Amino acid sequence: MNALVAVLPDVSRGALRVWQRNRDSFRGYYLAAIVGNLGEHLVYLLGMGLGVGAYIRLGGDVPYLQFIAPGLVVSSSMWSSSLESTYGAFTRMTQQGTYDGILATPCSVDDIVTGDILWATTRALLSAFTMIVVMAVFGLVRSPLVLLVFPVVFIQGFLFASIGMIVTALSPSYFFFNYHYTILITPMFFLSGIFFPISDFGPVVQWAAWSLPLTHAVSAVRALTLGEGLGAVLPAVLWLTVASIFLYLLAVRMIRKRLIK
């Protein structure tokens, strides 16, 4: 029992208060944030989907544009969640002294980490939502199961936010985040089956790809938007959930270690 208490974060309503603080500040720049994220992924969708897609025949009846769209939903979520939990959280933790201010109130460090991760998750959901709307406009949504994309994106956003917070806990300066993006996020964008099916590669590449969280999210969201049923979705969701919980607990510990001196 005591061991369990030691592992569980000390979270209260304070986490919601921290989330609300971030939401209020977001009101000041939401348009720029949404347009920026959407614009970039729209370029990928149209440039790759229509441009490169004109030369590509995949097996089956799925056009290339349709194939990559769900992956871009997931990647736009990944980017939003990651940026918020690295540059955003780091700014609040260091430059702005926001965390210090909150720590003088009844909120705990765990409330701050949890609130910030939930906020980054919210940003992931917003990005997924705008991308799904775009997909619907292009007639790329085939099934009402698309609504189940949001729970998947929630878990995925939470996972990438937890990773971002871990990197933030380790980061001495903004430059440190270059490692996160060049070693982890950008390669993941290309290796997790967004632009080409992983099944065409050898076992080593496949194994590597399936060890990346984004691959699971891509496969789940693709199955949902194409209406392929839940068979492929559940294992992916389970994988993401277990990884999220582990990474979240690690993030809490590491930010505690950084802040409590």
Added chain:
Amino acid sequence: MSPLPESIVGTSEQVVVAQGLVKCFGSLVAVDGIDLSVSRGECYGLLGPNGAGKTSTLKMIYGASPLTAGELMVLGLDVRNHARAIKRQIGVVSQETNLDPDLTVRQNFLTYARYFDLPAPEARQRADDLLTFMELSGKAGVRIEQLSGGMKRRLLVARALIHRPTLLLLDEPTTGLDPQARHLIWQRLRHLKRQGVTLLLSTHYMEEAAQLCDRVVVMDRGKIVVEGCPQELVERRVGREVVELRVEKEEEAALLAQIPGDAYTIERWGDTLYLFSDRAVEIVQALRAVRVENVLHRPATLEDFFLKLTGRELRE
């Protein structure tokens, strides 16, 4: 309306009690076994040069920094396991200005009030009252970056009052402010004290301590060197008055020979000689008689006491 069950609300008359309090950062001992006792309704000052351990002490009191050793009770509660309950009842004005630059002045209040679960309409009302109290009316809609340094500091004090704390901790509240802003903050802090708020502040401005504090401790290198009421400390350890003169070391002996009696103590620092005495008028008359210029006769201050106690070498 108390947000806490009656059983864990502190009722003690001693608002802060520390015994053998220790804080180490690796091999550095920042706070080295201090005892403190702050009574309800008083203004208590932590004085000391940089690195004395003032901020570390305050951070332990508001639960931002765990104790290395010792006991610390705040509002009758043990800081080790009642951090949230304690923080609900105290206000903190930290050394760094940590207002939220993403938000306006009013939003800063409302956001902060929410951390204390204060309902929005009440928070709005209190924010307006506090803006008036700190002479910031008309600034509610302004973004933080548009405020001057003094305004930010006043806002920081105001924000720390939004939940009506019974204990207010202030870490160097007026460092870097112009005299107007400093005096305004002092006025307001005295007003809060009259309303029954207990104030615990750290400062290295001796005038600030003399203006505000009923009792002070002087800390140096993590230890408490002395405790007492500011006036008493000065009179007991320094004397009532000081005569300052600029005189070269070679001429010192000849000059002192002109002063009758020995009811004074001497200290030299650089080009200045300090004579501490209760009979300074006689000293000044003797010096004037032999036409010594550059004589400054003034009352002894807490600063004289402080420098006497902690030495004059720089602390960085």
